[in-house]
Amino acid sequence: MTKPRTLLALNWKMNKAPTEARAWARELAQGYERAPVELAVMAPFTALYGLKETLPGGVDVGAQDVSAHESGAYTGEISAAMLRDVHVTYAVVGHSERREYHGETDAVVAAKARRAQAHGLTPIVCVGEGLDVRERGEHVAYTLAQLRGSLEGVAENVVIAYEPVWAIGTGKTATADDAEELAAAIREALREPYGALADSIRVLYGGSVKPDNIASICAQPNVNGALVGGASLKVADVLAMNAALK
Structure with a gap:
């Protein structure tokens, strides 16, 4: 299997006003070197307007959420x-x-993912277990059930992000082997709705990703990048992660 292109999806969460976002983008442009890695910034809604034009060429923009509704009240x-x-x-x-x-x-x-696809956006569908589920040894079954429900009617133009809830913002990180265990299980489960196209769907890992662990995680056969939280806020960390994956 040829690995899909690595994606770093930088999730700022509820951080950075529009002026801060533009300053971040200008700072990134000063040190950014295009790599085989794809970079995309998941910014708050208020920062999205004009952000694509401020970022260096080749860096994409994403939203942190989208409505399941077309328009209206x-x-x-x-x-x-x-x-x-x-x-x-x-x-x-x-x-x-x-x-x-x-x-x-x-x-x-699933409804949000379908609506995003209807307008040419690629949804990044997040799944993952809490600490109690993992400690019971039910993390694979739980995550795959969540995956199937979240992909109901969703086309193959999708990215999956596995994020063990116990590792988000806690400083705890799943090992590279933990990430690969779930990524491989997700990949196999994707064959049910998508057949051979499952090999081209990117599966990301998310949860306390940093410059010092990203290379080992993304080197796993079924891990195609990362959904990065806290480490996405500082340009120096983003540049270090980008460099680590060259």
């Missing part, structure tokens, strides 16, 4: 059409924080 929501209009390429759906704090179900995640 849904106060506070942002549609896929709106995101496409500001040159967004990716939309994260089903992040563990959305599932936990906003009660998003697998069905809602």
Whole structure:
């Protein structure tokens, strides 16, 4: 199997006002060297307008969420059409924080992914287990059940991000072997809906990814990049991760 191109999806979460985002983009442009790695910035909605033009060439932009609805009376929501209009390429759906704090179900995640695809966006569908599930040894079955529910009716133009909830923002990181165990299981499960196309779908790892562990994680056969949280906020860390994957 030829590995798909590595993707670093930089998830700023609720950080960086528009002025800070533009300053970050200009700083990145000063030290960025294009590599075989694809870089994409998942910025807050308020920072998306004009961000693509400020970033160095070849760096994509993504949203941290997208509405499952096309348009209409849904106060506070942002549609896929709106995101496409500001040159967004990716939309994260089903992040563990959305599932936990906003009660998003697998069905809602799948609806958001389908809506994103309908407007030419690539959804990054997040799945992963909590610490209690892992300690019971049920992490593979749990994650694959979540995956199947979150991909209902979703086409093959999708990225999967495996994010063990217990490793997000905690400083704990799954080992490279842990990441590969789930990535391989996810890859095999993707064959059911997508057949041979499963080999071309990128599977990312997310959870306390840093410059000093990213190379070993992404070297695994079924890991095609990372969904990066805290380490995405500093340009120096992003450049170090980019360099580590050359």
